[in-house]
Amino acid sequence: xxxxxxxxxxxxxxGVILCRGEVISARRAFRSEAEKCGYQAEFLIGRLHxxxxxxxxxxxxxxxxxxxxxxxxxxxxxNGRLDPLIAEALLTALASYxxxxxxxxxxxxxxxxxxxxxxxxGKSKLPYRMNFSLRNDPSYDHAVTVIKKxxxxxxxxxxxxxxADEGFDRKFWTANFNDSDWKTLxxxxxxxxxxxxxxxxxxxxxxxxxxSGKMDCNSADIAFEAVDxxxxxxxxxxxxxxxxxxxxxxxxxxxxNIASELNWGGENILVxxxxxxxxxxxxxxxxxxxxxK
Numbered sequence: 354x355x356x357x358x359x360x361x362x363x364x365x366x367x368g369v370i371l372c373r374g375e376v377i378s379a380r381r382a383f384r385s386e387a388e389k390c391g392y393q394a395e396f397l398i399g400r401l402h403x404x405x406x407x408x409x410x411x412x413x414x415x416x417x418x419x420x421x422x423x424x425x426x427x428x429x430x431x432n433g434r435l436d437p438l439i440a441e442a443l444l445t446a447l448a449s450y451x452x453x454x455x456x457x458x459x460x461x462x463x464x465x466x467x468x469x470x471x472x473x474x475g476k477s478k479l480p481y482r483m484n485f486s487l488r489n490d491p492s493y494d495h496a497v498t499v500i501k502k503x504x505x506x507x508x509x510x511x512x513x514x515x516x517a518d519e520g521f522d523r524k525f526w527t528a529n530f531n532d533s534d535w536k537t538l539x540x541x542x543x544x545x546x547x548x549x550x551x552x553x554x555x556x557x558x559x560x561x562x563x564x565s566g567k568m569d570c571n572s573a574d575i576a577f578e579a580v581d582x583x584x585x586x587x588x589x590x591x592x593x594x595x596x597x598x599x600x601x602x603x604x605x606x607x608x609x610n611i612a613s614e615l616n617w618g619g620e621n622i623l624v625x626x627x628x629x630x631x632x633x634x635x636x637x638x639x640x641x642x643x644x645x646k
Contacts, residue, residue: 376405377496383408387415394420398427407489410442417446425450428458433465440466445483468598479521479585479626484594484609487572487645500570501644505540505623510636511559512538518555520626525557528590528622532559540640543581543633558625558636567617572645576608578638580627587624588614600630608643615642 383400390396397416403409416424428443435443443462447455463471488497511532513525524530538547544556575586575593582603586593591614596607615621627635 379405380408380493392419394423394427398423401427401430406436406438410438411490413439413442413446417449421450425454425458431462431465435462435465437466437468437471440468440471441483444471445481448481479595480592482592482594486574486608486610487612488574490610493571497571497645499643500646501568502576503565503642503644505560505562505640505642507541507639508537508539509560510538510540511535512544513557514549514552515555515557515626520555520557525559526587526590526592526624526626530559535559538635540636541638542635543637544635545633553629553631553634555626555628556634558623558627560623562621562623564615564617564619564621564642568644570644570646572610572612573615574608574643574645575611575623576606576641576643577636578606578640579604580625580636580638581629581632581634583628584636585626589616589622597628603633606638611642 383403387396387400392415394416397412397420400412401409401416403412413424413428416427424446428447431439431443440462444459447459447462487493513520513532513535515525520526525532536548538544538558540558544552549556575588577584577596580596580602582600583595583597585595585597586609588611593611593614594609596602596605596609598605625636629635
């Protein structure tokens with residue numbers, strides 16, 4: 354019996370490796386072809402509905418950037434129920450167009466996907482960013498591994514509740530904001546466990562940390578093991594991205610690319626806005642910097 358299990362496991366993992374290799378090869382070929390043809394509109398339109406979701410959404414971004422007028426007409430080919438990642442890419446691309454040109458398509462794509470992250474798209478004062486980790490970026494055609502995982506401190510995070518939702522307007526997210534009168538909390542625990550029992554709503558975390566010198570790497574992510582339940586993240590005053598899937602996101606790990614924002618060999622200011630609608634809340638699991646190669 355054990356031999357059968359081991360055999361099955363070997364076949365399974367071999368299949369995973371082969372499939373991953375095929376995915377990388379396909380993305381490498383796409384990148385090469387796109388560059389070779391000069392990112393022609395006809396080529397990009399032909400790949401909009403690629404079976405690889407990452408290629409499809411990367412193509413959406415490319416055609417919006419390089420052929421904005423052709424893109425609007427091309428996007429009309431997306432109908433029916435959409436993969437949330439595709440809907441997200443389309444809505445992000447359309448955000449750069451005037452409302453009179455893109456409004457009808459935006460409404461269609463919002464209706465086509467019931468992912469709760471997207472229902473607030475365009476209705477919130479908060480920024481929105483589609484963040485590609487290198488490990489999910491189809492423009493990068495090599496295998497990616499985590500070569501170092503650096504834990505951020507569990508203690509001495511600055512913390513402030515925001516029941517009136519004024520923190521964004523008051524610029525809590527800026528690097529030079531004076532948080533000297535904020536409480537000090539730990540992560541890895543809910544805020545209810547640390548003197549804020551019964552509080553549901555919005556709260557902010559700020560952490561000042563020093564990063565080691567630049568490593569031999571290709572990128573870096575910030576990895577959250579879990580935040581209860583939605584979060585928006587800034588690093589050194591720049592918006593990194595959001596993890597907003599509603600109540601279902603309370604126990605879901607996520608990571609965001611910080612390659613352009615991370616200050617290697619110096620001080621960094623990390624800010625996290627957390628929204629909790631019920632029960633426990635906060636950054637209740639550890640946070641890491643993951644170095645990728």
